[in-house]
Amino acid sequence: MSEKEKIVKQIKEVYEPKTKTKYDELIALNKRVELPAYIFAYTFGIIASLILGLGMCLAMQVIGTGIPLMVLGIVIGVIGIALVSVNYPIFLAIMKSRKKKYAEKIIALSDELLTK
Numbered sequence: 001m002s003e004k005e006k007i008v009k010q011i012k013e014v015y016e017p018k019t020k021t022k023y024d025e026l027i028a029l030n031k032r033v034e035l036p037a038y039i040f041a042y043t044f045g046i047i048a049s050l051i052l053g054l055g056m057c058l059a060m061q062v063i064g065t066g067i068p069l070m071v072l073g074i075v076i077g078v079i080g081i082a083l084v085s086v087n088y089p090i091f092l093a094i095m096k097s098r099k100k101k102y103a104e105k106i107i108a109l110s111d112e113l114l115t116k
Contacts, residue, residue: 052080
């Protein structure tokens with residue numbers, strides 16, 4: 001097959017209607033399980049780490065000066081540490097509940113694909 005034929009074939013595949021297979025359906029179901037948990041974990045983790053960083057900046061007097069702001073920074077930092085610490089257990093709980101919700105469909109589809 002010449003280089004021109006390969007390029008023509010690739011372009012043709014882009015414009016042909018796509019048919020959904022069982023494999024595509026399985027991948028979509030798996031994404032439906034995982035994506036919400038990952039979105040939550042990243043978003044919550046970023047917010048929690050920013051809170052922790054703010055507390056550290058106040059406690060080390062990078063932002064502001066004085067004892068009251070330092071104490072406030074320690075309190076905010078401890079809250080940030082707590083939030084960062086619970087992120088992974090929350091992520092696991094979301095994954096567990098989503099896996100439980102979609103397990104039957106995914107197992108049935110997997111078995112169907114493996115027996116063919």
